[in-house]
Amino acid sequence: MKRGRTVGRSDRNPKRRVQLLALAHARSGDKGDTANVGLIALKPEYYPILVKQVTAARVARHFKGMITGRVERYELPNLHALNFLLHGALDGGGTISLKTDAQGKVFSTALLRLEVDPSR
């Protein structure tokens, strides 16, 4: 799959939808059974797109079936970053978890699969 590929879904501007990978980078980690994903705009001008389109509700839908709890979002305009807390993401977390990604290290790139429309 190409980076930031355009996809033809039933969207009004199908060619304009790109994966977050084209607009942002990310790092994730764990606190107990909660994974955090810090999503950082690659350029300052991308940050408003993230704020507007990558809402807690959208992220919760994106991770449907992967997390059992709610999603919280925090804004860090100084770093052009958003921080998401994904509760119930790690099968109990830490040593309890049976998951390969027990410490939530790659929820970061999983979030970068989300598609947004940079023209909106």
Next chain:
Amino acid sequence: MTTSPKRLRIAAGQGFWGDWLEAPYRQVTGGPVDFLMMDYLAEVTMSILQKQKSRDPSLGYAKDFVPLMERILPILAERRIRVTCNAGGVNPHGCAQAVAAVARGQGQRGKLRIGVVTGDDLLGRLDGLLTGGHELKNLDTGRPLSDVRDRVLAANAYLGAGPVVQALRGGADIVITGRVTDTGLTLGPLMHAFGWRSDAWDLLAAGTVAGHIIECGAQSSGGNCLVDWERIPDLANVGYPIVDAEPDGTFSITKHPDTGGRISVAGVTEQLVYEMGNPAEYITPDCVADFTSIHLAQAGKDRVRVSGVRGRPATDQLKVSIAYFYGYKAVGTLMYAWPDAYKKAQAADGVLRQRLADLGLEFEALLTEFVGADATHGPLGRAAAPLDDLPEIQLRVGVRSTDRAAVERFTREIAPLILNGPPSVTGFAGGRPKPEEIVAYWPALLDKHMVEPCVEFVDV
């Protein structure tokens, strides 16, 4: 100390127990630094160390810290570099004695002072605390500690920079602590060198942010860095991060010249958001740092300047990290080859699950992952993968239970699938999986006044 220095350079040497052995050596030889800071303790580490200490009372600390010191002590002495570390685990005194013995062997008698920080270990005080009305409720679940009291293996309060400062003020060349926060190991030297007061909240927050940036070692200097990762140079020789700080609380993150990796605003930002909760409230024993106040700027090649950090008063509680025995788990894997690798692995999973059910085995959790399709990104990965034409896929099944016998029996049900399950299967050279004891983590809070940090000295 007579006068305050104009700058202080603190080099990160270990981001966790098991980090690159060459890093601390390179940090003290690759250029001028004033302090070497090393973080050894993760939540579960304390219970492993507690177990080692129960078998041999002289153990219970990060053992490989001692040969490391043996290697670099002469360099530290020559270059007047001091050390802060939490390698002491649940036996800081044992660790200090072992380092002192090494120093004596090198003829450093009378030249080295080790500061020992204790007071974090609450294991022997738990019943007293509970009867005294301190419930030590689980921060995540709200349950009282009495639920698991009889299974507790370790309990440690997170101490802050205070006792580290006290040890340095007492003339320690090496400060060995128990459960001091990662950030306290960096903030301590800054408070000591610059004379920062314990209520100078903006300064303490700045030092805390500095500590957070370097506490995971190379994760802020190009390691595990996603942005532009293919062009980050020479990770084989990655330079670990160094805080180059000024008395007013501004600092730069940099690394030694002629090392690999990269110090960039994007990379430092990745580390800032790592394991973050509410960014406006990064709570430590020393202060509450506001990460929404941080200003980053590229100040040259491999140099990021950090300024503007604001802080608020510390809370009146300390976090307590409790480890308790939870149960057992085991994970088994089998590798399936093209054609139809994914379908074969799915079929094998079905057979395995039916056999476990027929045996009447019950598990608190039974998890299947198809490595190569969904182990990292779950259904998102599966949806994007060419499932019909994968060259191979690994079936990975894990179980968890409080019943050891059930987990044990599960481990015997994997290998038979090689001969009596779906075809084109390999990769079982490691033998059957072993049941593992689960030591789980119980985070809690405790009133600060219930914990008395203790600082002692060992003169070599």
